[in-house]
Amino acid sequence: MRALTYHGSKDVRVDNVPDPSIQEPDDIILRVTATAICGSDLHLYRGKIPQVKHGDIFGHEFMGVVEETGSAVTAVSKGDRVVIPFVIACGSCFFCSLNLHAACETTNTGRGAILNKKQIPPSAALFGYSHLYGGVPGGQAEYVRVPKANVGPFKIPDGLDDEKVLFLSDILPTGYQAAFNAGITLGSNVVIFGAGPVGLMAAASARFLGADKIFMVDHHAYRLEFARSQYGVIPLNFDEVDDVAEAIIEQTNGFRGVDAAIDAVGFEAKGSSVETVLTTLKIETSSGHALRQCIASVRRGGIISVPGVYAGFLHGFLFGDAFDKGLTFKMGQTHVHALLPHLLEQIIADKLRPEIIISHRLPLNEAAEGYRIFNEKEDACRKVILRPGI
Ligand SMILES: NC(=O)c1ccc[n+]([C@@H]2O[C@H](COP(=O)([O-])OP(=O)(O)OC[C@H]3O[C@@H](n4cnc5c(N)ncnc54)[C@H](O)[C@@H]3O)[C@@H](O)[C@H]2O)c1
Ligand SMILES: [Zn+2]
Ligand SMILES: [Zn+2]
Numbered sequence: 001m002r003a004l005t006y007h008g009s010k011d012v013r014v015d016n017v018p019d020p021s022i023q024e025p026d027d028i029i030l031r032v033t034a035t036a037i038c039g040s041d042l043h044l045y046r047g048k049i050p051q052v053k054h055g056d057i058f059g060h061e062f063m064g065v066v067e068e069t070g071s072a073v074t075a076v077s078k079g080d081r082v083v084i085p086f087v088i089a090c091g092s093c094f095f096c097s098l099n100l101h102a103a104c105e106t107t108n109t110g111r112g113a114i115l116n117k118k119q120i121p122p123s124a125a126l127f128g129y130s131h132l133y134g135g136v137p138g139g140q141a142e143y144v145r146v147p148k149a150n151v152g153p154f155k156i157p158d159g160l161d162d163e164k165v166l167f168l169s170d171i172l173p174t175g176y177q178a179a180f181n182a183g184i185t186l187g188s189n190v191v192i193f194g195a196g197p198v199g200l201m202a203a204a205s206a207r208f209l210g211a212d213k214i215f216m217v218d219h220h221a222y223r224l225e226f227a228r229s230q231y232g233v234i235p236l237n238f239d240e241v242d243d244v245a246e247a248i249i250e251q252t253n254g255f256r257g258v259d260a261a262i263d264a265v266g267f268e269a270k271g272s273s274v275e276t277v278l279t280t281l282k283i284e285t286s287s288g289h290a291l292r293q294c295i296a297s298v299r300r301g302g303i304i305s306v307p308g309v310y311a312g313f314l315h316g317f318l319f320g321d322a323f324d325k326g327l328t329f330k331m332g333q334t335h336v337h338a339l340l341p342h343l344l345e346q347i348i349a350d351k352l353r354p355e356i357i358i359s360h361r362l363p364l365n366e367a368a369e370g371y372r373i374f375n376e377k378e379d380a381c382r383k384v385i386l387r388p389g390i
Pocket of ligand 1: 038039040041042043170171174193194195196197198199217218219220223238264265266267268269270271289290306307308309332333334
């Protein structure tokens with residue numbers, strides 16, 4: 001089959017690779033009909049995540065049709081159309097029982113990414129995401145093996161186009177979890193750092209949950225303009241506004257700051273040349289630029305919600321400011337399984353339309369070009385979807 005594989009920093013190729021096969025009785029083989037490139041894939045693409053091997057198949061946002069089922073699979077049958085969460089969860093361990101599927105302690109055969117690990121098990125395996133997370137082949141391919149198929153695949157009702165439901169695999173639940181964790185309710189004011197797909201899904205979710213003012217920070221004017229026109233955000237371009245946090249505070253009641261801040265950027269945040277140098281020298285593993293501005297923008301007693309991926313340590317983290325303001329932090333990979341059914345209902349009811357962010361549709365064979373365009377933010381790229389078989 002054809003699949004998008006890694007060959008080094010900024011070198012991904014669509015290669016011929018062996019077809020996947022059933023390995024466990026509760027596996028299925030899925031024929032992929034649509035798959036997307038995620039900002040998380042860009043961290044891999046830029047060679048920033050350890051233990052990614054040459055030939056690894058990427059892709060954790062995908063859906064398709066069940067082609068083959070293992071002997072113990074009862075939840076789905078051949079021919080079913082399903083969306084697959086990017087997190088692989090067993091459904092029955094301690095954490096799965098708490099609806100914390102991204103913390104599933106049984107699926108990841110890798111080490112996990114935590115530095116000060118002690119004896120705790122790693123978090124859940126992820127599709128197409130480094131051997132730290134199990135080295136499970138991903139879905140930017142014609143076919144993919146899906147483990148834990150009595151738990152992971154979610155059936156999609158007929159008549160809903162792939163584009164409408166594909167983002168249930170990751171970015172819609174991720175944006176929703178970010179907004180939910182930010183405590184957004186009717187009338188909340190919030191700032192979202194990052195106007196990429198996750199930031200946009202967080203804005204859509206914040207609107208859905210009743211937010212009043214939504215500030216959005218990025219330096220790609222076309223992304224900010226899209227968010228303004230679709231979600232009514234107040235855009236702030238950090239190439240033009242010197243002190244973004246100050247500009248936000250000036251627009252809140254009593255100069256108190258916003259109720260919550262969402263960091264949809266993560267460890268490759270731009271804007272601090274010191275941290276860029278330190279991370280290149282590997283003295284620092286993350287840039288704290290977006291996170292520091294979150295802390296500065298939020299009011300006392302507010303919440304910082306972090307869907308953006310972080311790795312390792314941050315030196316410039318103003319923990320004292322967070323303490324002084326009495327802040328709450330919520331973060332982590334998304335518990336997709338717990339959120340997906342509710343979000344599917346909202347799509348069916350036409351209350352959420354995640355597909356509007358798609359800007360590029362390419363055949364799988366052009367996936368490498370899709371990575372390049374998305375990484376370079378060329379051609380006003382917001383989100384790329386790939387169609388195997390076209
Ligand atoms: N928690 C999860 O389960 C989960 C799931 C999906 C993605 N993610 C993570 O979410 C993050 C965003 O993903 P995406 O698909 O939107 O990626 P993306 O790369 O398309 O978007 C990131 C945006 O942040 C902007 N940015 C960079 N530095 C900034 C700064 N200092 N302030 C404000 N904006 C800044 C960039 O210009 C870009 O538009 C990534 O770190 C990704 O790995 C996490
Ligand atoms: Zn993703
Ligand atoms: Zn589990």
